[in-house]
Amino acid sequence: MTQAALFNLSELAIFLSFLFSLFKKTGALSKLFLALYLPLSFGYVIVRYHRAVPMTPTFFGTLLSLPFLGLLGALALRKKKDGTNLALHRALVGFIFLLGLSQIFFPKDFYLPFLKTANFFSHCHLILAALGKAYFFLSGLWALDYLLKFDGGEERSPSGFLKFQVLGFCCWTLSIFSGEVWTYLGWGLPVVWEDPAVVTFLATWFFYLGAMHLRFWKGATHQLAAKASALGLIWLIAVNSIADFGPARFIL
Amino acid sequence: MMNPIIIVATLWKAAGSLKLSVALCFLTALDAALAYPLIKDSTAFAPLGDVDLINWLLTYGRFNLKSTAWFFVLLILLTLLSINTFVCSIQRVIFLFRRNKISLSFFLKLGPHITHFAVLIILTGYLGTYLFCASLPGRALTPGGPPLKVNRIKGQIKAEIFEPLYYEGDRLDFFQGRLLDPGIYLTFIDQNGSQCKQKIAYGQPAIFNGWHVYLSDFYPKDKSGGMGSKTVNITLRRDPAAFVYLTGLALFVIGLGLYTADFFYKKTSKKDG
Amino acid sequence: MKSIVISAFAGLIFLLLLPRCGQNESASATRPEITDEAVNPEVKEDSAEAGFLNLGEFTLIKKEGYMLARDGAGRTLAVIPRGAPHPPGFEPTMVVEIPLRRVAVYSWFDVAIINALGRADTIVAVTTPEDGWHVDYIKRGFQEGRIAFLGDPGAIDYETVKTSNLDLIMTWDPSIVPMMDQLGLPVLVTATPIATCLSTQIRFVEFLAPFFGEEQKAKDFYQKVKLSLEQIRAKTKGLKKPKAMWGDIYEKRVLVEPGNAWVAELIGLAQSDYLFDDVYGTSCIEISVERFLYSGRDADLYFTYRTAGESKMYSKEALLRINPLLEGVKPLTPAGKAFAPLPHYSQSADHLDELLTEIAAILHPDAYQGYRLKYFLELPDKDQQSPNTQS
Numbered sequence: 027m028t029q030a031a032l033f034n035l036s037e038l039a040i041f042l043s044f045l046f047s048l049f050k051k052t053g054a055l056s057k058l059f060l061a062l063y064l065p066l067s068f069g070y071v072i073v074r075y076h077r078a079v080p081m082t083p084t085f086f087g088t089l090l091s092l093p094f095l096g097l098l099g100a101l102a103l104r105k106k107k108d109g110t111n112l113a114l115h116r117a118l119v120g121f122i123f124l125l126g127l128s129q130i131f132f133p134k135d136f137y138l139p140f141l142k143t144a145n146f147f148s149h150c151h152l153i154l155a156a157l158g159k160a161y162f163f164l165s166g167l168w169a170l171d172y173l174l175k176f177d178g179g180e181e182r183s184p185s186g187f188l189k190f191q192v193l194g195f196c197c198w199t200l201s202i203f204s205g206e207v208w209t210y211l212g213w214g215l216p217v218v219w220e221d222p223a224v225v226t227f228l229a230t231w232f233f234y235l236g237a238m239h240l241r242f243w244k245g246a247t248h249q250l251a252a253k254a255s256a257l258g259l260i261w262l263i264a265v266n267s268i269a270d271f272g273p274a275r276f277i278l
Numbered sequence: 279m280m281n282p283i284i285i286v287a288t289l290w291k292a293a294g295s296l297k298l299s300v301a302l303c304f305l306t307a308l309d310a311a312l313a314y315p316l317i318k319d320s321t322a323f324a325p326l327g328d329v330d331l332i333n334w335l336l337t338y339g340r341f342n343l344k345s346t347a348w349f350f351v352l353l354i355l356l357t358l359l360s361i362n363t364f365v366c367s368i369q370r371v372i373f374l375f376r377r378n379k380i381s382l383s384f385f386l387k388l389g390p391h392i393t394h395f396a397v398l399i400i401l402t403g404y405l406g407t408y409l410f411c412a413s414l415p416g417r418a419l420t421p422g423g424p425p426l427k428v429n430r431i432k433g434q435i436k437a438e439i440f441e442p443l444y445y446e447g448d449r450l451d452f453f454q455g456r457l458l459d460p461g462i463y464l465t466f467i468d469q470n471g472s473q474c475k476q477k478i479a480y481g482q483p484a485i486f487n488g489w490h491v492y493l494s495d496f497y498p499k500d501k502s503g504g505m506g507s508k509t510v511n512i513t514l515r516r517d518p519a520a521f522v523y524l525t526g527l528a529l530f531v532i533g534l535g536l537y538t539a540d541f542f543y544k545k546t547s548k549k550d551g
Numbered sequence: 552m553k554s555i556v557i558s559a560f561a562g563l564i565f566l567l568l569l570p571r572c573g574q575n576e577s578a579s580a581t582r583p584e585i586t587d588e589a590v591n592p593e594v595k596e597d598s599a600e601a602g603f604l605n606l607g608e609f610t611l612i613k614k615e616g617y618m619l620a621r622d623g624a625g626r627t628l629a630v631i632p633r634g635a636p637h638p639p640g641f642e643p644t645m646v647v648e649i650p651l652r653r654v655a656v657y658s659w660f661d662v663a664i665i666n667a668l669g670r671a672d673t674i675v676a677v678t679t680p681e682d683g684w685h686v687d688y689i690k691r692g693f694q695e696g697r698i699a700f701l702g703d704p705g706a707i708d709y710e711t712v713k714t715s716n717l718d719l720i721m722t723w724d725p726s727i728v729p730m731m732d733q734l735g736l737p738v739l740v741t742a743t744p745i746a747t748c749l750s751t752q753i754r755f756v757e758f759l760a761p762f763f764g765e766e767q768k769a770k771d772f773y774q775k776v777k778l779s780l781e782q783i784r785a786k787t788k789g790l791k792k793p794k795a796m797w798g799d800i801y802e803k804r805v806l807v808e809p810g811n812a813w814v815a816e817l818i819g820l821a822q823s824d825y826l827f828d829d830v831y832g833t834s835c836i837e838i839s840v841e842r843f844l845y846s847g848r849d850a851d852l853y854f855t856y857r858t859a860g861e862s863k864m865y866s867k868e869a870l871l872r873i874n875p876l877l878e879g880v881k882p883l884t885p886a887g888k889a890f891a892p893l894p895h896y897s898q899s900a901d902h903l904d905e906l907l908t909e910i911a912a913i914l915h916p917d918a919y920q921g922y923r924l925k926y927f928l929e930l931p932d933k934d935q936q937s938p939n940t941q942s
Contacts, residue, residue: 213513328625419729
């Protein structure tokens, strides 16, 4: 009950944050609701995670990434001084709200925890992947701002999306490696090929590897790297998040 | 007639092209992403850890092409990517050594190249594992029962259950009374009759005569017991290449650390400048 | 601009999720390749010609003078003609000499498949006592003294094993392997960790056939089942799809057949929606109670695991008495239909074509008018007499 209440309240908070972000006058209120969203969403993921301990919760990667996305996004926006933070803030909370909403209508929380996940490296794998996903999402949103200039106005610096891309890649790589050590200790193999989730992790790793190499092309502009990062938003949802969604359940 | 040296030089340059790297990365990503729905309903990949890669490709791979074609493509792409990474890294490292003095910045710049070589080591390790790993899956033991004789490991294995750990919390109602850890200890008896006892659990293999012994499954799974007898299912593996890819992973982490430090170091320097 | 971008993302996310909205309405459409493979043997004919047969977790590979058989536990056994030299690298208990003459069998499904191959005479020991059998050929075997009871699966009598002079034991319990090793007996594990798909279910006979030298009978059996599947497909094409669920609530536990199980695939093939199509894993997989009850509210038909006659459960009312939680399950109200397998259902895989047809007839009674149930009991709303009198 607490778990569901926390999730619904966090979703309400992020919805209100998005609603108030639509108007300049209520921008501060929007940020306040984002601040409220953070403890609620972290509370929800902690409660759900705690229920599965010592195993990891199943199909939880996308939901787990949302509070990280909110926190890291809020911290990054706090540092932004170029007047574009409200537009980016709007995109951020809108994105979090939509992903959270999809979990209301497409929940996948009915599997029992998998005993083989009661392992330190398995927990590292899940948490680092959620963190990596959050950074990649941020990179995509910042890249969109770089390309589209949400608030109009002057040129944006590419450092934002590039920084998040690098940090996301680090977390994603460490998540994959933790997964490999877990697989090695549990199955004696580096990759369990029959698990399709493993292959989707590799797919995203290669995608961002390609994206990170783009800016080293001779004569390449940051535009190309930004487009790849923005495309990463769709890629991550299609390749690494859809599996976390169940079939439609109109539970409201 | 073109000069062969020029041809080799042109090929060498093309093989290390950055554009080729990017194209191969995106193609590999696309190939692996398309694999998801194909693997989901297929059992063709399950024996890949037990049968060597060549035999797997000629049987399970060849006759389940609908779900394995992407894997053939992946092998080709990874081969090309390995060649490209090798050539590219050699070119850049030579350039780096020629142009730079040994300094902190030089070490930080080595980061990406260390990751490149690490990828090659990891892939070589994978190949070694899937070609040369000996595997004996599906071996079962009864705790307190007769020992399992396996000629290939030159010894016998006995199982004993000492300290089963049950789930007693109230967070997962349906998990109450379930075994979290069966607390299995294996006794290994070698050909000379000497014995050693080791604990085995999920993610905690035992080691005997160069073989790793993994817990695959166990029954019963709860206090109430089950239909069958108490069983410990194990898989035995001897993988001569495991240390290769594990070394590669460690090296990659070092390289990635240097690259990240270089990235933020440059950013800070630019700001300061 | 910002609203365009946000709208675009919202649109894209829901575009990606769109197939999931239709998942319940088009369960059969999500797995066309599996059902096609089950119905069309041509798909795998080239592999059979090359001496390679792969059915789910089971594999047969022809080698020079012998065969390799990978069983459900992933163990590889050498299958050799009687008297042929043992291939190198195989321990004696990993070699099976064929054709088999005397086998002990744990699973009812395996017994029935051996009967389908016309070799029930080779079964000399089972792990179900005589009164647990509902098929004549085994009952007769007991009466004639040809078949022995080995003991309960958890505690088999090794003396009986020794005196039965067996060629092979077929089991779902790999824990007997070390003891059988001591007795010098090979074991074939016929259960798998992942639920058996429809294709494997109807073609498993081809995996067992070489052990008995009955490849032609396996082909005939397969053709018969294939024909029934084609008829089901043709008869149910274009009909309105009923929604079905298969599983049960026990004390604190909910077990269902996952979407990858053969019954789920059959339901999809018979123009119906299987409500646990999104669940993947082992047969009788455990899921949360909430998920079960959610589908229960939506279902038209419910198949319980509980065998009619064994749990004194002959009506929806009786089932609700055992599991009050099932109250929310629509098929257990007068608005829906619930079915329980009869005791001989699980021992009748040799009539697989009839079983498949019966499930299709339950799903689409209009397409099978006048069909009389032989393997299932439709549960009445209120308690009444024993099903044995009805069947």
